[in-house]
Amino acid sequence: MSARWVAATVRARAAGRRRLGSAQVRALAASPSLGEALGRLSSGPYGHDVHTGQSLRQAQHGVSATFLWGQRVLAGWLGPGGGEAMRVLAGWAEIANVDALLATYSGDSDVAPAYELGTLATAWPHLATAGNRAELRESLARSAWGDPGSEDQRDIQAAMRLTWCSRVSSSVPETADWAAGAATLVTAHELMDPLSRPSPAFAGQVARALGPRAVACTSLDELREAVPSSARWVLADVVGPDDLWRAESAWWRRLEIDGARLARSPGFDIVPVVGVIALLAVDAWRVRAALELADRGGRPMEVFDAVV
Numbered sequence: 001m002s003a004r005w006v007a008a009t010v011r012a013r014a015a016g017r018r019r020l021g022s023a024q025v026r027a028l029a030a031s032p033s034l035g036e037a038l039g040r041l042s043s044g045p046y047g048h049d050v051h052t053g054q055s056l057r058q059a060q061h062g063v064s065a066t067f068l069w070g071q072r073v074l075a076g077w078l079g080p081g082g083g084e085a086m087r088v089l090a091g092w093a094e095i096a097n098v099d100a101l102l103a104t105y106s107g108d109s110d111v112a113p114a115y116e117l118g119t120l121a122t123a124w125p126h127l128a129t130a131g132n133r134a135e136l137r138e139s140l141a142r143s144a145w146g147d148p149g150s151e152d153q154r155d156i157q158a159a160m161r162l163t164w165c166s167r168v169s170s171s172v173p174e175t176a177d178w179a180a181g182a183a184t185l186v187t188a189h190e191l192m193d194p195l196s197r198p199s200p201a202f203a204g205q206v207a208r209a210l211g212p213r214a215v216a217c218t219s220l221d222e223l224r225e226a227v228p229s230s231a232r233w234v235l236a237d238v239v240g241p242d243d244l245w246r247a248e249s250a251w252w253r254r255l256e257i258d259g260a261r262l263a264r265s266p267g268f269d270i271v272p273v274v275g276v277i278a279l280l281a282v283d284a285w286r287v288r289a290a291l292e293l294a295d296r297g298g299r300p301m302e303v304f305d306a307v308v
Contacts, residue, residue: 005079005268012074016263016276018045019283026305029290030298037294046287056295060288061112067284068093072118074273083119083296085270088171089277090120097124098136098160102153105133154190158202161186172274174262181234181251184227185207185244185288191217192241196257220244249307256282289305 020028031037038059048069050061052199068090075086093115101109117124123143130136133151140149144167149160162183169179187206190198198206203215213226224235233254235255238247257277262275286308293304 002079002268004077005082008074008077008079008082009268009272011077012273012276013263015070015074016279019280020044020046020287021283022286022308024025025283025286025290025308026301028287029293029304030301031294032298034291034295037291041287041291047066056291057112059291063287063291064093065115065282067280068115068117068120070280071277072120074277075120078270082270082273085171087120088164088167089274090117091119093117094122094124094127095157095160095164098127099157101128101130101136102133102156104219106153144159149204151198152201153200154196155199155201155205158186158190159205162205166209172270174258174274175273177230177233178251178255178258178278180210180228180231181254183248184214184223184231184234185251187214187227188223188235188241188244188247191223192220192244214254228238241286245307252285252308253280 025126028037028040031040034056035052038050038054041047041050041059041063042052046063046066049065050059051062054062071086071090075083075090078086094117096112097114097117100114103111104165114124114128123139123145126143127136127139130139133153133156135150136156137151140160145160145163148156150156165179165183165186169176174208187210190196190202190206192222198215210227214223217223217226220235220238220240224232224238234247234251237250238244259275259282260280263272263279265271265275289304293299293301
């Protein structure tokens with residue numbers, strides 16, 4: 001046990017206590033307007049990047065940016081070996097930045113600003129200089145993200161997500177079930193899309209992440225049986241493609257339950273820190289959903305309760 005890990009664990013648990021929590025988030029969702037919700041949110045733990053006068057899109061981006069800022073702060077406190085784990089866990093922000101970059105290639109000028117990763121960046125400073133999908137693929141292939149297999153936008157996005165699941169599971173074994181469930185959700189959305197046929201590049205990514213049986217599935221029942229046992233839980237209550245939102249909600253609920261357990265771990269190491277990050281991620285997800293409902297006048301709350 002090192003003094004740095006003791007300090008990091010204490011700091012992480014303190015950060016975890018600053019999240020809004022389900023009751024306050026629900027009250028936020030019931031706000032009669034986005035402006036009122038932002039007035040309440042900007043004076044609390046999300047005030048680092050959430051401000052009054054923002055649009056819904058800007059505010060939701062600010063919620064995620066605040067979460068990332070918290071990850072960066074915690075990373076500075078970690079003991080030996082913790083920095084790389086935190087870098088991998090922050091991969092979601094690099095994926096979001098690439099999503100925005102891909103949107104600009106398609107002519108979209110109204111994209112969210114890039115998240116500032118600082119020392120948590122894996123390859124973003126290099127990826128950001130790519131001028132088209134071909135250059136982006138080359139940059140990815142030279143990085144820890146690996147070659148997505150094609151220059152197609154959907155292939156790039158799916159490959160990064162599946163690769164992230166694998167990297168998270170390898171770096172922090174305690175997250176293996178979360179990562180397997182997330183990889184299954186990515187695969188389910190792609191395989192069940194009636195307007196798209198999975199490409200050879202995507203099939204290769206799925207085979208590496210979930211096994212070759214998952215590639216040929218034509219229904220969620222087949223996919224549930226094909227994926228590893230550690231991933232089946234995420235599709236437990238899903239009947240058809242229209243129910244995948246239930247699987248996503250189940251994934252977040254599992255993240256919260258497991259995160260709370262890890263955060264209570266008695267050790268002074270990466271485990272309780274990862275648990276706190278999971279809890280903060282869930283809180284940010286709920287706040288983003290609450291802002292969307294507030295933008296609609298705070299109704300219907302039944303929808304919010306069903307989703308989160």
